[in-house]
Amino acid sequence: MTIAVTTPTGNVGSRVARLLVQAGERPRLLVRDAAKLPADLRPHVEVAEGDLLDEAFVTDAVRGVDALFWASPESFGSPDPLADMVRMGANAAVAVRAAGVARVLQISSVGAERRKGAGLIDGLARNERQLAETGADVLTLRCGYFFTNLVGMLDEMRAGSLTTTWPLDRRFAWVDPRDVGEVAAARLLAGWSGSGVAAVHGPVDLSWGEVAAIVSAATGREIEARTITDGELRDLLLSAGLSEAAVAGIVGMTAGVRDDFTPEQQRDARTTTPTTLASWAFGTLRPCLADEV
Structure with missing residues (x-):
């Protein structure tokens, strides 16, 4: 084959x-x-x-x-x-x-x-x-x-925060x-x-508030989740040099599955995988931030 x-x-x-x-x-x-x-x-x-x-x-x-x-x-x-x-x-x-x-x-x-x-x-x-x-x-x-999306947020974590346009208590699948x-x-x-x-769907649905607490414990840093608006996210991405089309795609991606959306495939034994965010963050994020703790 x-x-x-x-x-x-x-x-x-x-x-x-x-x-x-x-x-x-x-x-x-x-x-x-x-x-x-x-x-x-x-x-x-x-x-x-x-x-x-x-x-x-x-x-x-x-x-x-x-x-x-x-x-x-x-x-x-x-x-x-x-x-x-x-x-x-x-x-x-x-x-x-x-x-x-x-x-x-x-x-x-x-x-x-x-x-x-x-x-x-x-x-x-x-x-x-x-x-x-x-x-x-x-x-x-x-x-x-993906857990790995957090790697792109290292600068935020160094400043003690994780920003999102989602409600901090809204759970969704992380893998x-x-x-x-x-x-x-x-x-x-x-x-x-x-x-x-x-x-x-990963091992369990998590909210951004829960993610911040898990990452804090795994890395030994105090990290707080905070909500920003779609407009604020757009401004941040444009200031980082992304094109208007790229920014619209990213902002639309988070907004499109944020409100009144339920995944078509439900969580069950077939969709659930074993690796926890805690173990991944300890092995991946902690070394990136260890010299700054």
């Missing part, structure tokens, strides 16, 4: 690639910069170097594969990240049809079931439709909020991307027939 893996240096894709190798497979890794792949992994994989925005590259890279792991990479620095996501999804769909790929596992997000009105998540919703229309057996994993990678690798190795949607 030949499995192609996109984003093999990302938080999810890197875990998928390594687990496939450990299972005895030789995956084909679609990567923009092959130099970023771990040196110990390279002898055990095929490498296709190129850009997912290049239709010809994607089509050539998936020829002869039995299954494709597809994740649209984040491109917040792009002038129009949403347009990039849609274009990459279109390229994936063309490639799957041209190469006759039998199965596709796509990484999506909680909120994609809204189809419209959730900022950058709308791009994932569009990707879901693009891949569904190929005729392949498509398994979509709609994931909760370790490594756990997402493990679910994805297991499904790719087991195979499946037909198409469907599953969820990866």
Whole structure:
């Protein structure tokens, strides 16, 4: 079985690639910069170097594969990240049809079931439709909020706060991307027939207030969650140099699943994964902040 893996240096894709190798497979890794792949992994994989925005590259890279792991990479620095996501999804769909790929596992997000009105998540919703229309057996994993998003908030934590536009007591799914990678690798190795949607919701729903308390205990720092408005978030992102389109996508993403929204896939034994935020924060955030405590 030949499995192609996109984003093999990302938080999810890197875990998928390594687990496939450990299972005895030789995956084909679609990567923009092959130099970023771990040196110990390279002898055990095929490498296709190129850009997912290049239709010809994607089509050539998936020829002869039995299954494709597809994740649209984040491109917040792009002038129009949403347009990039849609274009990459279109390229994936063309490639799957041209190469006759039998199965596709796509990484999506909680909120994609809204189809419209959730900022950058709308791009994932569009990707879901693009891949569904190929005729392949498509398994979509709609994931909760990644723990790793907190890494981008280190400066805030150094200042003693975590800011959000959500109510501080509103709970939602938080998940370790490594756990997402493990679910994805297991499904790719087991195979499946037909198409469907599953969820990866992490161990427990958490509010931002609870997240701040957990991170405080794990890092030894006093960190308080505080709410800001959508307008304040927009101003912060623009001041950081993001484009108007990128800012609209990010603000819309948080606002679109904030009010009157319930995930289509409910939490149960199939959607719950083991890694806690406390253990992840102790292992990942604490070392980043340890020299400043």
